[in-house]
Amino acid sequence: MQDDLFTGNNQPQQFGATAYYLPGFVEQSAPSIIEAVRSCVRQAPLRHFSTPGGRKMSVLSSNCGEYGWVSDNKGYRYQQLDPVTERPWPEMPQVIKKAAIAAAKDCGFSQFEPDACLINVYSTGAAMGLHQDKDESDFSQPIVSFSFGLPVTFLWGGSRRTTKPAKIELKHGDVLVWGGESRLHFHGVKALAEGHHTLTSNVRINLTLRKR
Numbered sequence: 001m002q003d004d005l006f007t008g009n010n011q012p013q014q015f016g017a018t019a020y021y022l023p024g025f026v027e028q029s030a031p032s033i034i035e036a037v038r039s040c041v042r043q044a045p046l047r048h049f050s051t052p053g054g055r056k057m058s059v060l061s062s063n064c065g066e067y068g069w070v071s072d073n074k075g076y077r078y079q080q081l082d083p084v085t086e087r088p089w090p091e092m093p094q095v096i097k098k099a100a101i102a103a104a105k106d107c108g109f110s111q112f113e114p115d116a117c118l119i120n121v122y123s124t125g126a127a128m129g130l131h132q133d134k135d136e137s138d139f140s141q142p143i144v145s146f147s148f149g150l151p152v153t154f155l156w157g158g159s160r161r162t163t164k165p166a167k168i169e170l171k172h173g174d175v176l177v178w179g180g181e182s183r184l185h186f187h188g189v190k191a192l193a194e195g196h197h198t199l200t201s202n203v204r205i206n207l208t209l210r211k212r
């Protein structure tokens with residue numbers, strides 16, 4: 001049974017008021033999740049989004065699910081059609097959706113209904129600056145974030161940009177869940193260091209699951 005793939009017996013480690021680290025939660029299901037991601041990006045190709053300010057993001061992105069997060073000179077938003085293919089985003093693979101719901105539940109968010117999964121692929125040097133996830137309409141829904149492949153330093157800030165962030169070393173198969181009063185905390189990732197991973201080669205894959 002699919003659910004047996006989730007190592008849900010690891011106790012979540014709290015790193016914020018309602019923010020949790022689940023080491024290795026998706027390690028066993030990683031091969032099937034990564035295969036599902038490959039299928040998605042064959043249908044909706046990876047691309048560098050531009051920020052509203054006109055800067056190209058260093059990470060390569062795509063989406064699966066009913067809605068996809070996009071960014072261009074008109075702003076950040078969710079939309080049902082991929083602006084590149086002008087088609088709906090690929091359906092969210094069940095192996096991804098089920099793992100995210102299970103992770104959220106383990107952290108006390110039993111009503112998580114993800115309808116958007118942002119796929120981020122980091123190559124050497126790619127990073128994400130401190131930001132808040134605030135393009136969603138219902139902040140009572142948490143954020144669930146999967147890491148695969150190369151390790152990276154995740155930055156966990158406060159509710160203001162000026163708070164010095166804490167560092168969390170994320171490795172293959174780790175999951176972060178944050179919601180409730182931690183939902184709008186600033187976060188980001190440091191530049192990816194060069195390396196090799198058997199399942200992802202020279203990149204890190206992040207999946208960020210949210211309800212739009």
Ligand SMILES: O=C(O)CCC(=O)C(=O)O
Nearest residue numbers: 118120133145189206208
């Ligand atoms: O890559 C990560 O771990 C974080 C990604 C993220 O915060 C985002 O896409 O909003």
Ligand SMILES: [Mn+2]
Nearest residue numbers: 131132133187
């Ligand atoms: Mn984010």
